Amino acid sequence: MTRTQVFAPGRVNLIGDHTDYVGGLALPMAIHLGTTIVFDRSPGRIDLDSDHHGRVELTANNGIFAPSSALKPTWSRFVIAAIELLKVSPENGIVGTVTTTLPIAAGLSSSASLEIALCLALGSEASGIRLAGIARDLEEAATGVPCGMLDQIAIATAQAGKATLIDFATLSVEPIELPPEVLIQIVNSGPRQLENSAYASRRRQCEEAENEIGPLRKATMDDLSGLTNQMVKRRAKHVITENQRVLEFIDALGSHDLRAAGAAMLASHKSLKDDFEVSTPALDQLVETACNTKGVYGARLTGAGFGGCMVALTEPGVELRNAIQIESAQGPTKRMI
Numbered sequence: 001m002t003r004t005q006v007f008a009p010g011r012v013n014l015i016g017d018h019t020d021y022v023g024g025l026a027l028p029m030a031i032h033l034g035t036t037i038v039f040d041r042s043p044g045r046i047d048l049d050s051d052h053h054g055r056v057e058l059t060a061n062n063g064i065f066a067p068s069s070a071l072k073p074t075w076s077r078f079v080i081a082a083i084e085l086l087k088v089s090p091e092n093g094i095v096g097t098v099t100t101t102l103p104i105a106a107g108l109s110s111s112a113s114l115e116i117a118l119c120l121a122l123g124s125e126a127s128g129i130r131l132a133g134i135a136r137d138l139e140e141a142a143t144g145v146p147c148g149m150l151d152q153i154a155i156a157t158a159q160a161g162k163a164t165l166i167d168f169a170t171l172s173v174e175p176i177e178l179p180p181e182v183l184i185q186i187v188n189s190g191p192r193q194l195e196n197s198a199y200a201s202r203r204r205q206c207e208e209a210e211n212e213i214g215p216l217r218k219a220t221m222d223d224l225s226g227l228t229n230q231m232v233k234r235r236a237k238h239v240i241t242e243n244q245r246v247l248e249f250i251d252a253l254g255s256h257d258l259r260a261a262g263a264a265m266l267a268s269h270k271s272l273k274d275d276f277e278v279s280t281p282a283l284d285q286l287v288e289t290a291c292n293t294k295g296v297y298g299a300r301l302t303g304a305g306f307g308g309c310m311v312a313l314t315e316p317g318v319e320l321r322n323a324i325q326i327e328s329a330q331g332p333t334k335r336m337i
């Protein structure tokens, strides 16, 4: 019997964090690590065994897959959300296995990678921004986190060998060439903690700022004087300066000025630490150590923060402790095997 294999990469965000849900800019890159689902079609049944997260089994009743609260593994909430959002019909039932090479909760979008792989395995024909939109809604339904579209767009629209400039005001993407003479490395500081409520509160604080001074995408540093709440002001300052840094970073890459690119990454980390307050001592330590290492241009936390990975831009041959060297990957694939 022919089996089908879908693969969805994870992503590393090179620069531009906590900008997506306020119409800002980001420069992520899909990576060679990701989620694979190998399956056979099996009408009336969904049976997925995850390598280390347990098995999810559902049968169709009266022509629909009715989610059962008895489903044990936590990752089953992604399957249930996918069934509900995609309105998966019994003919699209599958039996298969789910494996991932991504560290979980490490800021490399293991959940967005799973969401996109599930959408494709469960019969969605969407691609690009539309697929990203479905997967983003799936994330909120499954986890309750009011995330933006960074992770899902980064994965769904990726081109191998390139990073992707995303403009969240228009949902447009532009592939950005990476200089061949750099390495991108990540080091995991440990799993994220308490990110859900803290993430939602950061998002609310940005919205509060926008209620006072208008869209942060258009706001300038002068506009910050219109904000009286000092915490909200710091959050807004991060977003305004981070959007600027995304453009500076891309300019620096374009002119092969890797020192300037590294400086933008470091400034981004400082802003995420001091103004957005999403770093941790472990991440700060990793960034400091990396930046004191010969051949490292710059480093920053990547993703939501509160733990997870640091990303560093380095010369070839630089070996950071516990680092994984990251290759840029293409978007999701689906093929018969």
Ligand code: GLA
Pocket (backbone or CB within 6 Å): 016, 017, 018, 019, 020, 021, 147, 148, 149, 150, 151, 303, 304, 305
């Ligand atoms: C998480 C969210 C994204 C984005 C980043 C921070 O990865 O899922 O939408 O907000 O955090 O940039």
